[in-house]
Each structure stands twice: as structure tokens, then as C-alpha cells.
Amino acid sequence: MNVLVINNAAPFIRGGAEELxxxxxxxxxxxxxxxxxxxxxxxxxxxxxxxxxxxxxNRSLQLYQVDRVIGLKFPAYLIPHSCKVLWLLHQxxxxxxLYESGLSHLRGHKAGERIAQLIRNADNQCFRECRAIxxxxxxxxxxxxxxxxxxxxxxxxxxxxxxxFTGGEYGDYVFAGGRVGPGKRQHLLVEAMRYAKTPFKxxxxxxxxxxxxxxxxxxxxxxxxLGDRVExxxxxxxxxxxxxxxxxxxxxxxxxxxxxxxxxxxxxxxxAGKAVIAAEDSGGVLELVHDAETGFIxxxxxxxxxxxxxxxxxDRSKTIAMGxxxxxxxxxxxxxxxxxxxxxxxx
Amino acid sequence: xxxxxxxxxxxxxxxxxxxIADWLAQKLLEHGHQVERFYLPFVDRTDDLFDQIxxxxxxxxxxxxxxxxxxxxxxxxxxxxxxxxWFIHHIRGFYDLWDTPxxxxxxxxxxxxxxxxxxxxxxxTIREARRVFTxxxxxxxxxxxxxxxxxxxLYPPILSPERFHNDGYGDEIVVICRIELHKRQWLLVEAMRYVETAVKxxxxxxxxxxxxIDAIRATITRHSLQSKVIxxxxxxxxQEKIERLASALAVAYVxxxxxxxxxxxxxxxxxxxAVLTTDDSGGVLELVSNEINGLVVPPDPRALAxxxxxLFVDRSRTAAMGEANKSRLQQxxxxxxxxxxxxxx
Numbered sequence: 001m002n003v004l005v006i007n008n009a010a011p012f013i014r015g016g017a018e019e020l021x022x023x024x025x026x027x028x029x030x031x032x033x034x035x036x037x038x039x040x041x042x043x044x045x046x047x048x049x050x051x052x053x054x055x056x057x058n059r060s061l062q063l064y065q066v067d068r069v070i071g072l073k074f075p076a077y078l079i080p081h082s083c084k085v086l087w088l089l090h091q092x093x094x095x096x097x098l099y100e101s102g103l104s105h106l107r108g109h110k111a112g113e114r115i116a117q118l119i120r121n122a123d124n125q126c127f128r129e130c131r132a133i134x135x136x137x138x139x140x141x142x143x144x145x146x147x148x149x150x151x152x153x154x155x156x157x158x159x160x161x162x163x164x165f166t167g168g169e170y171g172d173y174v175f176a177g178g179r180v181g182p183g184k185r186q187h188l189l190v191e192a193m194r195y196a197k198t199p200f201k202x203x204x205x206x207x208x209x210x211x212x213x214x215x216x217x218x219x220x221x222x223x224x225x226l227g228d229r230v231e232x233x234x235x236x237x238x239x240x241x242x243x244x245x246x247x248x249x250x251x252x253x254x255x256x257x258x259x260x261x262x263x264x265x266x267x268x269x270x271x272a273g274k275a276v277i278a279a280e281d282s283g284g285v286l287e288l289v290h291d292a293e294t295g296f297i298x299x300x301x302x303x304x305x306x307x308x309x310x311x312x313x314x315d316r317s318k319t320i321a322m323g324x325x326x327x328x329x330x331x332x333x334x335x336x337x338x339x340x341x342x343x344x345x346x347x
Numbered sequence: 348x349x350x351x352x353x354x355x356x357x358x359x360x361x362x363x364x365x366x367i368a369d370w371l372a373q374k375l376l377e378h379g380h381q382v383e384r385f386y387l388p389f390v391d392r393t394d395d396l397f398d399q400i401x402x403x404x405x406x407x408x409x410x411x412x413x414x415x416x417x418x419x420x421x422x423x424x425x426x427x428x429x430x431x432x433w434f435i436h437h438i439r440g441f442y443d444l445w446d447t448p449x450x451x452x453x454x455x456x457x458x459x460x461x462x463x464x465x466x467x468x469x470x471x472t473i474r475e476a477r478r479v480f481t482x483x484x485x486x487x488x489x490x491x492x493x494x495x496x497x498x499x500x501l502y503p504p505i506l507s508p509e510r511f512h513n514d515g516y517g518d519e520i521v522v523i524c525r526i527e528l529h530k531r532q533w534l535l536v537e538a539m540r541y542v543e544t545a546v547k548x549x550x551x552x553x554x555x556x557x558x559x560i561d562a563i564r565a566t567i568t569r570h571s572l573q574s575k576v577i578x579x580x581x582x583x584x585x586q587e588k589i590e591r592l593a594s595a596l597a598v599a600y601v602x603x604x605x606x607x608x609x610x611x612x613x614x615x616x617x618x619x620x621a622v623l624t625t626d627d628s629g630g631v632l633e634l635v636s637n638e639i640n641g642l643v644v645p646p647d648p649r650a651l652a653x654x655x656x657x658l659f660v661d662r663s664r665t666a667a668m669g670e671a672n673k674s675r676l677q678q679x680x681x682x683x684x685x686x687x688x689x690x691x692x
């Protein structure tokens with residue numbers, strides 16, 4: 001079966017959507033009986049009036065020799081095909097939530113309302129004709145319901161390199177990965193370490209969002225004399241280096257504020273069979289972290305976090321058991337590429 | 348320089364037109380340019396011909412890149428102030444194939460109007476380009492005849508030609524290209540009925556239309572040619588291709604009035620193999636001269652059979668023609684430095 005993945009393209013720019021599209025094509029091609037290709041259609045949204053042309057152009061393109069289309073982004077997913085499935089990364093938000101909140105470039109345009117309406121009409125017509133609509137997160141799912149009245153199924157993006165997170169011996173440190181910044185609150189973990197009496201280490205590794213936050217963490221370490229118990233490895237690390245830190249940790253910690261999704265950091269830890277400490281207000285992360293089952297959920301303050309960290313260290317067998325439970329929970333969520341590809345091909 | 352390469356494609360159909368864009372992108376990168384490559388879908392179908400061309404016209408990269416290099420039609424209709432064409436063929440059913448069974452619309456007022464409109468549209472959008480290169484003399488002549496636009500041939504090389512090598516001259520005449528009616532593998536199979544030596548024919552390739560493969564297989568069975576004709580109806584790997592060519596006696600490429608010499612002829616030359624072609628094969632004749640670096644015969648099964656027998660019997664002559672094929676490439680300037688210089692100046 002020939003499967004064409006369709007994405008739009010901002011020339012000379014690569015980001016998460018491009019990585020996802022490439023990975024999806026690779027995974028499809030690794031599936032028995034499937035040949036996949038990526039079609040990228042250049043997209044220009046400024047000036048706003050050219051959006052009408054962009055809709056027209058995508059609707060005018062013709063596909064031949066294609067058995068199934070997986071559309072990712074507006075307006076490329078408008079290319080006609082009788083067997084189309086969407087995996088919506090997000091909609092063209094300028095015509096939806098950003099329009100409503102006044103942040104859309106269409107708001108200042110004299111024909112803005114009509115252009116926004118045109119986009120919504122084109123979307124609705126396309127959505128009606130699709131075999132199935134999957135969304136990347138529950139946020140996109142609820143926007144689609146609210147603005148277009150279409151139901152969809154959340155299909156989370158699996159880890160691109162899940163193979164790296166094999167797990168390994170349970171070491172003597174708790175690992176906090178992911179981007180480092182106020183939104184991820186690594187400072188709470190550092191502060192928690194001053195209350196923890198049991199000997200173990202905290203390792204924080206990842207790219208810092210801002211230099212000021214790096215300074216703040218370093219000052220905390222100095223202030224509470226935590227130099228031999230907190231290791232800050234702030235900066236870029238290879239995926240292999242990150243995986244190694246996860247694989248040999250006793251457990252992991254991840255404290256984002258109201259995350260949209262399950263969070264990669266959580267998925268990586270679970271994949272490697274490590275329990276995770278999260279905060280009560282960590283949002284989507286709590287879909288995976290269940291208190292005392294696959295990790296601990298604590299109020300977002302240093303004393304409470306310290307107490308959970310100590311429990312991880314003092315009862316290692318319980319910690320390991322929670323890690324294994326985390327791994328099985330992740331497996332039941334079917335967040336594998338095989339399951340994802342299966343969904344996208346079966347509807 | 349920020350360069351966008353735009354070409355059209357039929358998804359899941361692979362062939363020379365894709366390589367030219369992929370390889371060019373790689374070479375431009377090596378020369379320090381930033382490169383984006385876009386393949387946009389296009390189907391040779393009359394009903395929605397202008398809708399599809401409209402879509403291409405509406406793609407506006409004029410502020411996104413410093414230069415646009417357009418390859419397969421209708422990529423040449425994209426607007427850009429610094430557009431350069433490496434024009435590889437027209438939509439031929441409305442051009443040179445109009446007076447053939449491959450005509451894409453009936454020869455009536457409506458069909459003729461579509462044709463006139465397409466030619467007018469092509470002429471106008473090709474004229475927007477700063478420079479117009481073609482992949483052959485044949486296409487350059489067509490541009491002059493039909494559109495009144497002068498163009499310069501810029502011969503497309505293959506990537507890393509040093510991959511190919513010669514292991515001697517075996518018994519097989521090898522054909523590695525898509526199996527389509529106009530590539531006329533069927534003519535070579537017919538010819539195999541008349542050969543008198545132990546020469547063999549090996550066909551490698553896939554088809555847009557499986558009926559073409561079925562027809563060839565039926566011919567093989569009907570004339571009991573199973574021991575003489577080997578059919579590999581799949582897309583062979585590059586490594587397999589290298590091996591097939593290394594041990595080949597010669598290569599055959601007998602398309603009907605093809606636009607350019609074809610990558611398979613170049614690959615033959617890099618493996619020191621002579622090319623058997625026909626006197627109506629078009630662009631192939633810009634590369635192959637009879638008795639110099641290959642044989643050129645009429646598109647007739649008996650003539651082809653006779654040529655195959657000659658290649659088989661007089662091996663030293665066949666080997667000498669194969670070696671002459673490589674020097675012919677230098678003579679024509681088939682190399683990437685020439686291409687990059689032309690397209691970026």
C-alpha cells in the first residue's frame with residue numbers, strides 16, 4: 001500500500017513538525033507491505049489575503065498512485081483524496097483560538113473575519129471527508145471540538161528514539177531531565193535536597209531556557225552547600241547521553257507546570273522502567289504518574305518533595321517495583337510506533 | 348545563496364527526474380549553498396491540467412529564496428524574480444507527441460484550444476526565467492520550435508560515478524530502466540527471437556502499469572525465450588545495478604524519441620560498456636555514435652538481433668566501444684562542476 005504523508009513547509013525552517021513527519025515516514029516504511037513518502041507543500045500565510053490562494057492551490061493538486069493519505073497540517077491536508085486520515089499536529093490557530101484571543105494576524109486585517117471564515121469552511125469540509133481524525137494532544141482535541149464540532153481521538157506521538165531507553169541497573173541518583181527553566185521548576189528539587197538526609201545524588205541535565213535560571217540553580221547549590229549531592233549538567237546533551245543518565249538512575253523527577261501532554265521526560269523514564277516524582281499541578285504528566293504506583297505525586301514545595309525523594313531512596317525495592325509498574329503502564333497506553341502506525345492505517 | 352529546487356513528481360514513481368533534483372541539491376550543498384527541495388505532485392491528465400498548473404503558479408517562493416531552479420514541468424510556472432530553468436521536458440502529449448497515439452487530447456477544436464493555451468502559458472512562464480538550460484539538444488530544439496525560446500543544453504551527470512566499475516564482458520545485454528511502452532523493452536524481447544548466438548537479455552525495472560510487465564512476460568512464454576531473457580521486474584538496489592553493469596556485455600537503451608541520453612547510458616559509460624540504441628531514440632544519439640561507443644540500428648527486431656549477435660561475437664570490438672564511451676562523457680562536459688557553475692551564475 002502506498003501511503004503519502006502530507007505536511008506543509010516553511011522554506012528553510014525545520015522544527016518538531018518536520019522531525020515528526022520524517023519519523024512517521026521512516027516508521028511507515030519499516031511496516032510490512034507499506035511504502036511511504038512525504039509530500040511537503042510550501043505554505044505562505046502573509047499577507048493574509050494570500051491564504052485564500054493557498055487553500056485553492058492545495059485543493060487543486062491531484063494525487064495519483066496513492067492509496068492512503070495521512071495529513072498533518074493546514075493547508076496541505078486539503079489536497080483531495082478519497083482515503084484520508086488526519087493526524088492533526090495543530091490547526092491553523094490564527095483562525096481559531098488565537099483569533100478569539102485577539103493574537104491572530106487576521107484580526108488587524110480588513111478582510112480578516114472573512115479569511116478566518118474561509119479557513120474554517122475549508123477545514124470543516126475537509127474534516128467531513130476524512131476517514132478519521134487523530135490529534136496530537138488533548139488540547140488540540142478540545143479545540144477541534146469547540147471550534148469545528150468534530151470529535152477526534154488523541155494519538156500521542158511516541159518517542160522518536162524509544163529504543164535508547166532500555167533501562168539498566170538502578171543507581172544511586174535521581175535524574176531530572178528535559179529543558180531547564182522556571183516552567184519546569186528544577187529549583188524546587190535543588191532546594192528539596194537540603195532537607196533530604198539519606199545519602200543520594202540529584203542530577204539535573206538539559207538545555208537551560210535562560211541564563212538567569214542557570215545562575216539561580218548554581219546559587220542555590222552554593223547557598224545550601226550541596227556541591228557534592230547536586231550535579232548540574234546544564235547545556236546540550238546527545239540523546240545517547242540523556243538515555244544513559246535515565247537508564248542508570250534510581251528514579252526520575254519531572255515537575256512542569258500544567259503540561260499539555262504526557263511529557264517526553266515522563267515517557268522516557270517510564271520506557272526505561274523508572275518511577276517518576278511529579279507535582280500535583282503537573283497537568284498531563286499525571287495521566288502517567290499515579291501516586292505510590294508508578295511514582296509519587298507531591299505538592300510543589302521543597303519539604304514535600306524531599307520527603308518523597310527520601311522514600312524513593314530508603315525503600316529501593318518499592319522504587320524498583322514502581323519503575324516496573326511504570327513501564328507496564330506505558331506499554332498499555334500503546335505509545336509505540338507500531339501501535340501508532342497501526343491506528344493511522346486501520347481507520 | 349538560498350536556493351529552492353522545485354520539481355514535479357508522481358508519488359511512488361522513481362526515475363531519472365527524481366535523481367536530477369536530489370543530486371543537484373547535494374552538489375549545491377557541497378558548494379556552500381542553502382538548499383530546499385520541493386517535489387509537488389503532478390499527473391499528466393488533461394481534465395484537470397490547468398487546475399494543477401494553477402496550483403504550481405500559486406506557490407510563491409519569491410521572498411523565501413534568492414534563486415529558484417525549476418526542473419520537471421510544470422515547475423517552470425512558479426513565479427520568482429530570479430528563476431533559472433533546467434528544463435527536462437515539455438508535457439509532451441501536447442507538444443512533439445501531438446501527432447502520435449500519445450496525444451493527450453483529441454484533435455478537435457476543444458483539444459486544439461487546450462494545446463494552444465498550454466503552449467502560450469508555457470512560453471510566457473519560461474520567458475520569465477533568467478536562464479534556460481535543458482538536459483539535451485533535443486529538448487533545446489523543441490523549446491526553440493514550439494516556444495521560440497533559445498536554450499543551452501546542460502548535460503545531467505550521475506552522482507558518484509566512481510561507484511561503477513568493469514569486471515569484464517559477460518553474455519548479458521542489460522537494460523536497467525522503467526519498463527514502459529515507450530522505453531520499448533518489448534522490442535528487445537522480440538529481437539531475442541532472432542538471435543543466433545548465446546547472447547542473453549536482462550531486463551530490470553518496474554512499471555507504472557503492470558500490464559506492460561505482463562505483456563513482456565507473455566511474449567517470453569509465447570516464444571519460449573525463458574532461457575534467453577531474464578526479467579527482474581522490481582526496483583533493483585544500487586549495489587545490484589553496479590554488479591549487473593560490471594559483468595554486462597553491453598547495455599541496451601532503445602526508447603522511442605527520448606528527450607535525453609538517459610542515466611542508464613551514463614551508467615553504462617562509467618562501467619566501460621557500449622550502448623545499443625536505435626536511430627529514432629532521440630537524445631540517446633547525442634551520446635552514442637554508431638561503431639564508436641555503441642551501435643545504432645533501426646528499431647526493428649531483426650536489426651537489433653543482428654546487432655546483439657555482433658556485440659556477442661566480436662568482444663574486443665565491444666570492449667573498445669565500451670571504453671570509448673567514458674571519454675565521450677568528458678567530451679560532452681558531463682560533470683557536476685559544469686552544472687553547478689551554470690545554474691548558480
